[in-house]
Amino acid sequence: MSKRGGTDIIGGSYLSGNYWSSLDERGFSDTCSDRDGDGICDEPYIVDENNIDYYPLKIVGVSSPSLTPTPTSTLTPTPILMPILVLLAGIGIVVAIIVALVSARER
Numbered sequence: 061m062s063k064r065g066g067t068d069i070i071g072g073s074y075l076s077g078n079y080w081s082s083l084d085e086r087g088f089s090d091t092c093s094d095r096d097g098d099g100i101c102d103e104p105y106i107v108d109e110n111n112i113d114y115y116p117l118k119i120v121g122v123s124s125p126s127l128t129p130t131p132t133s134t135l136t137p138t139p140i141l142m143p144i145l146v147l148l149a150g151i152g153i154v155v156a157i158i159v160a161l162v163s164a165r166e167r
Contacts, residue, residue: 063100068117072099076115080105094118 066075077100080088092101097120105116 063098063115068099070099070117070119072117072120074099074115076100077105077113077117079117079119080113089116089118092116092118094120 063074063076065073067073068075070079078089081090088105089101092103092105094100095102099118099120101116101118105113107113
């Protein structure tokens with residue numbers, strides 16, 4: 061496979077390999093060099109001897125994408141979530157009653 065023009069999976073200008081990242085932003089594509097700025101790492105990514113990505117992707121213009129989620133201040137229940145929360149609370153109450161009854165019977 062060679063570099064072909066087109067939009068890749070991360071918005072780059074060439075259809076080519078994969079983006080090899082990790083949650084700690086230390087994956088191959090996060091840390092590889094791309095001296096010519098074409099969005100393809102300068103070195104291939106070797107998964108094992110039979111699997112080599114000769115054109116691994118690199119995001120151009122930034123060192124790595126931000127994989128850290130932005131926290132929200134509060135959790136707002138959605139209309140669908142509210143009945144589920146009420147059901148779970150009800151189940152918790154029933155379980156507590158059953159445990160109390162079984163404990164009382166064993167005494």
